[in-house]
Amino acid sequence: MFHIVDTRVLLCWGLTVVSAAYIDLTHPVNEKTVYWLKEKFELEPTVRRTDPYWAASNKLSTPEHGGTHIDAPYHFNKDGWKLGQVPLNRLFMVEGVLINKTEEVLKDPEYQLTAKDIKDWEEENGALPSNCVVLVKFGWGIRYPDRVKYFGLKSDDDFDRHFPTISGDAADYLVQSGKVFGIGIDTASPDIKDDMIFHRKTSKHNIFILENLDLKNIEGIPSRGFKLAIQPMKIEEGTGGPIHVVLVNDEKEGKEKEEDKEVVK
Ligand SMILES: [Zn+2]
Secondary structure, three states: OOOOOOOOOOOEEEOOOOOOEEEEOOOOOOOOOOOOOOOEEEEEEEEOOOOOOEEEEEEOOOOOOOOEEEEEEHHOOOOOOOOHHHHHHHHEEEEEEEEHHHHHHHHOOEEEEEEHHHHHHHHHOOOEEEEEEEEEEOOOHHHHHHHHHHHHOOOOOOOOOOOOOOOOOHHHHHHHHOOOOEEEEEEOOOOOOOHHHHHEEEEEEEEEEEOOOOOOOOOOOEEEEEEEEEOOOOOOOOEEHHHHEEEEEEEHHHHHHHHHHHHHO
């Protein structure tokens, strides 16, 4: 017997389950995965056998920086942590906060988040917690995986990108707070100019960046009071790599575990 309780939203299309306690912030990795340049994720079948039993295996090939992924500090800081060196306490069940600028981006698709925006958020929600990851939602993820729309291009052969970003002074403010392990966004990069100022200022302090997050399904998530489980492949020498990110809503988590017990019975 299977019952749906009001605190949980179940969208069952195949095996996809979206719940209010655990929300997947990851775009699926497939042939539509968006890369900064025109690159592709490839999954090549290497084994398909039916006799004497079923066996299947693939070979995968991907640039590090595509789809939902992490930029390790080493990406723009030669002395920074490589992917395999980022400490686990900075990735697993880390405190998250959410700054939502969807409405501003509707008015200005090249909106730039500033230090003032972060200070305004703190006025409303209290100071940033220590050891946190700051998520910035621009509402841009609805364009994913349409590469032209997502990068704000005129055509598929255009490289003049237009999308919302984060300013260098916001990077300074986050660094100076001493409270931030990482920043996550629902665009391809906090930087659009070649100076890569946000990347350089943050990676200098071993702060990581999560790019191309899927933040569509976080309606109703409070501005603070949730955790993130950020799970990268342990590419020892990586400058970054694909991640699976799950938001854990503190308020709902205990309750959902109780409900799971009921389902198991
Ligand atoms: Zn990257």
